Amino acid sequence: xxxxxxxxxxxxxxxxxxxxxxxxxxxxxxxxxxxxxxxxxxxxxxxxxxxxxxxxxxxxxxxxxxxxxxxxxxxxxxxxxxxxxxxxxxxxxxxxxxxxxxxxxxxxxxxxxxxxxxxxxxxxxxxxxxxxxxxxxxxxxxxxxxxxxxxxxxxxxxxxxxxxxxxxxxxxxxxxxxxxxxxxxxxxxxxxxxxxxxxxxxxxxxxxxxxxxxxxxxxxxxxxxxxxxxxxxxxxxxxxxxxxxxxxxxxxxxxxxxxxxxxxxxxxxxxxxxxxxxxxxxxxxxxxxxxxxxxxxxxxxxxxxxxxxxxxxxxxxx
Amino acid sequence: xxxxxxxxxxxxxxxxxxxxxxxxxxxxxxxxxxxxxxxxxxxxxxxxxxxxxxxxxxxxxxxxxxxxxxxxxxxxxxxxxxxxxxxxxxxxxxxxxxxxxxxxxxxxxxxxxxxxxxxxxxxxxxxxxxxxxxxxxxxxxxxxxxxxxxxxxxxxxxxxxxxxxxxxxxxxxxxxxxxxxxxxxxxxxxxxxxxxxxxxxxxxxxxxxxxxxxxxxxxxxxxxxxxxxxxxxxxxxxxxxxxxxxxxxxxxxxxxxxxxxxxxxxxxxxxxxxxxxxxxxxxxxxxxxxxxxxxxxxxxxxxxxxxxxxxxxxxxxx
Numbered sequence: 001x002x003x004x005x006x007x008x009x010x011x012x013x014x015x016x017x018x019x020x021x022x023x024x025x026x027x028x029x030x031x032x033x034x035x036x037x038x039x040x041x042x043x044x045x046x047x048x049x050x051x052x053x054x055x056x057x058x059x060x061x062x063x064x065x066x067x068x069x070x071x072x073x074x075x076x077x078x079x080x081x082x083x084x085x086x087x088x089x090x091x092x093x094x095x096x097x098x099x100x101x102x103x104x105x106x107x108x109x110x111x112x113x114x115x116x117x118x119x120x121x122x123x124x125x126x127x128x129x130x131x132x133x134x135x136x137x138x139x140x141x142x143x144x145x146x147x148x149x150x151x152x153x154x155x156x157x158x159x160x161x162x163x164x165x166x167x168x169x170x171x172x173x174x175x176x177x178x179x180x181x182x183x184x185x186x187x188x189x190x191x192x193x194x195x196x197x198x199x200x201x202x203x204x205x206x207x208x209x210x211x212x213x214x215x216x217x218x219x220x221x222x223x224x225x226x227x228x229x230x231x232x233x234x235x236x237x238x239x240x241x242x243x244x245x246x247x248x249x250x251x252x253x254x255x256x257x258x259x260x261x262x263x264x265x266x267x268x269x270x271x272x273x274x275x276x277x278x279x280x281x282x283x284x285x286x287x288x289x290x291x292x293x294x295x296x297x298x299x300x301x302x303x304x305x306x307x308x309x310x311x312x313x314x315x316x317x318x
Numbered sequence: 319x320x321x322x323x324x325x326x327x328x329x330x331x332x333x334x335x336x337x338x339x340x341x342x343x344x345x346x347x348x349x350x351x352x353x354x355x356x357x358x359x360x361x362x363x364x365x366x367x368x369x370x371x372x373x374x375x376x377x378x379x380x381x382x383x384x385x386x387x388x389x390x391x392x393x394x395x396x397x398x399x400x401x402x403x404x405x406x407x408x409x410x411x412x413x414x415x416x417x418x419x420x421x422x423x424x425x426x427x428x429x430x431x432x433x434x435x436x437x438x439x440x441x442x443x444x445x446x447x448x449x450x451x452x453x454x455x456x457x458x459x460x461x462x463x464x465x466x467x468x469x470x471x472x473x474x475x476x477x478x479x480x481x482x483x484x485x486x487x488x489x490x491x492x493x494x495x496x497x498x499x500x501x502x503x504x505x506x507x508x509x510x511x512x513x514x515x516x517x518x519x520x521x522x523x524x525x526x527x528x529x530x531x532x533x534x535x536x537x538x539x540x541x542x543x544x545x546x547x548x549x550x551x552x553x554x555x556x557x558x559x560x561x562x563x564x565x566x567x568x569x570x571x572x573x574x575x576x577x578x579x580x581x582x583x584x585x586x587x588x589x590x591x592x593x594x595x596x597x598x599x600x601x602x603x604x605x606x607x608x609x610x611x612x613x614x615x616x617x618x619x620x621x622x623x624x625x626x627x628x629x630x631x632x633x634x635x636x
Binding site: 161162163164165167168169170172173175176177179180185186189190193194195196197198201202204205208209211213217244248249250251273274 | 479480481482483485486487488490491493494495497498503504505507508511512513514515516519520522523526527529531535562566567568569591
């Protein structure tokens with residue numbers, strides 16, 4: 001069970017520490033990496049040794065966070081700090097050896113499992129990077145454009161570019177502060193949100209083609225098969241962010257994405273607007289989740305799965 | 319030639335006026351409507367008569383701006399105020415009768431043609447709605463959630479949800495202020511940026527299918543034909559915002575969208591990243607525009623047009 005500490009106390013801890021290994025979560029995103037590299041850059045400015053590690057390969061689009069930093073420093077870690085890692089299981093394969101010995105965790109997930117010795121947890125914040133910015137200020141390090149770009153990316157990615165309901169006015173003001181450090185936010189946003197691989201574009205096209213409408217067009221179901229993934233050449237990273245698509249269609253209250261699994265079952269993601277409860281639908285199907293976003297597994301073949309899903313949706317929205 | 323006045327002077331003008339007709343531009347967008355309804359709501363709070371007019375039908379997605387306001391007030395206009403209207407021609411057919419008699423124009427387009435008697439022009443602002451917010455403050459009217467939703471929408475839509483390079487830190491801070499008035503920014507952003515008609519989805523799918531790559535995949539060309547528009551059932555509003563798609567593909571420096579015209583020519587929109595100059599390419603083809611976004615017209619048939627465009631792109635990027 002972690003000891004909960006404040007931003008000021010975390011800064012005190014880090015001031016004393018050296019040879020700091022910063023741990024990010026597997027399948028890294030903009031917030032864990034932005035938090036990690038912002039903190040690492042700040043620690044370097046204090047003359048400390050620090051490096052960021054991740055169990056998975058860091059996608060190319062995050063390269064701007066560290067490409068000017070030179071090779072990662074080589075040292076025997078003395079202090080372990082996890083950023084945006086809600087559960088030690090999320091450290092992934094390569095970093096799981098550190099799971100029991102994390103000194104400090106800095107996180108904004110209310111679901112944090114308190115695996116670290118000490119924990120700064122602010123669930124009201126839209127991104128872990130916002131806590132990091134406060135810690136950097138408490139460390140007395142002057143934020144520069146390199147740090148600002150990392151903090152901005154963490155906030156922008158975790159709020160869907162300030163679009164989601166978790167976007168607070170404080171998050172926007174902090175992002176505004178980062179703009180004032182002279183970052184190229186347009187490049188960051190284009191890289192994070194707009195650029196898609198050709199495989200992804202092709203997969204989207206095929207997925208749109210598969211879209212079917214039910215219940216007076218209030219329910220849209222999109223199917224993603226092995227064959228589509230293979231044909232398009234899509235990799236795991238190309239499969240992210242498909243689930244919201246069906247619900248973005250005018251008049252659709254319940255958007256369903258079905259992804260074929262190796263064992264012939266379907267991984268089902270359901271997204272709803274304010275007129276339907278996704279978690280109720282998924283709980284009928286043996287799954288669960290949140291009111292607007294939930295998931296479950298449904299057995300094949302596809303036609304039977306579609307029927308099962310439509311019946312569950314009907315029972316909730318009618 | 320307009321007399322340039324300050325925000326404080328504009329507030330003084332409006333304080334004296336009554337029966338105020340607020341004019342928005344044709345093909346209305348979130349900034350002209352957000353500016354118009356924010357100002358109208360503020361004037362109503364002062365006990366003045368005011369209404370917003372537009373030459374075109376206001377798309378349903380902007381309904382939240384005025385649906386709680388009751389029917390538009392009926393009065394003989396005594397004072398004409400244009401918002402976000404850079405040129406009196408943009409008032410459109412229905413409102414062109416007012417072109418010569420606009421008392422006050424509130425705008426952020428550097429290209430404003432100064433058709434109004436008096437003009438508040440702040441080209442540094444990301445949206446006209448930002449000037450409106452300052453005027454409302456200068457009027458001494460307390461901003462409420464209804465006004466805040468309009469101002470927020472103006473800023474969000476003109477900055478592509480804070481994504482474009484015109485997003486200043488002041489714009490983000492003002493949007494943050496609007497969040498603090500208790501608006502539902504998630505609903506606004508979903509409505510403005512995510513919801514697409516079925517016809518639009520179908521048109522996008524066909525357009526993606528038409529995508530071809532040239533010059534070692536650095537140039538992507540997407541074709542939109544009459545047939546596609548007809549088959550998909552897309553209306554004029556569904557054709558907006560297609561031009562950025564080809565350039566969003568990884569590795570593409572020059573993204574081209576060709577839209578078939580009635581006379582058999584093609585309306586060509588070119589979008590580039592920082593490695594190519596769109597205006598140079600278009601000027602070869604007899605058009606023009608900005609460094610990252612430009613346009614021109616190329617004669618058909620399609621195959622010859624594609625060849626012509628690819629040659630122009632080659633000469634600029636090689």
